Amino acid sequence: MAVQQVSPDGVEIGGRIRSARALRGISLRRLAADAGVSAGFISHLEHGRSGVSISTLRNIAQVLGMTIAELVDGEHSQGRGVLRREDRKKVQAEGGLTKYLLSATPLRNLEVYAGELLPGGSTGAEPYSHGHAQEMVICLKGSVEVTVGGQSYVLAEGDLVDLHSSVPHKLRNAGSSTAEVLWIISPPTPD
Structure with missing residues (x-):
């Protein structure tokens, strides 16, 4: 047909x-x-x-x-347009982390999240890994400690770390105020 x-x-x-x-x-x-x-x-x-x-x-x-x-x-051929802050899909995680999905679903080429970490907040006590992708973590506000494969880095505003998502990693707010972070992952990981 x-x-x-x-x-x-x-x-x-x-x-x-x-x-x-x-x-x-x-x-x-x-x-x-x-x-x-x-x-x-x-x-x-x-x-x-x-x-x-x-x-x-x-x-x-x-x-x-x-x-x-x-x-x-053809509705989605040019992207989805504007995503208002109040319309972001939100995940409230344990440990003082709130994560917002910024990329359109279904995820195809890129996975992007914004996150807020309360003082002392983290992605969890243990490092985690997911898929086999390139991941960038960018500190937008405050400071965060990023641990990748046992090596720790403190990121200030504007700093980033580039890592492989298959390597165990975690984030922790290293400052005394709420930190804002951006995660960019390509290609999206299934887990």
């Missing part, structure tokens, strides 16, 4: 594919190879000269880190 080239709002699926590919820096040839089709097919699709089957559209969407629905309706 081939998908119609034009969505209900009149915008071509091919144009959305081309925009998504450009936004992600994926070449036409790479998209074609990873989706299991020819570069000529992708070119024809992007220019509205070809229809596409559901299975091929699913493959293309997967390579682009999108869903078929996003390609068809």
Whole structure:
């Protein structure tokens, strides 16, 4: 079954594919190879000269880190827009830590959290690890002690530590006022 080239709002699926590919820096040839089709097919699709089957559209969407629905309706093609502070998803953890998810779900390429640590607050008594990703911890306000694989660093405002999420690590507010931290993790980790 081939998908119609034009969505209900009149915008071509091919144009959305081309925009998504450009936004992600994926070449036409790479998209074609990873989706299991020819570069000529992708070119024809992007220019509205070809229809596409559901299975091929699913493959293309997967390579682009999108869903078929996003390609068809285009609502999320430019990101989700503004996230107001009061609309952040909040996790109140033990130990004086409040963590806020900033990245859009479902998580695809990047996982971003903001956090507040009360004086003496921490991510827990024991270091933790998760997945196999690159993680950056940035101190936005106050000071935090970051322990990575047994080595400790005290970060002041504007300092960061870059680590592998598979290495056990933990954070602790090393100051006398609430500390603010930003976590950036790529790719997102499942646990």
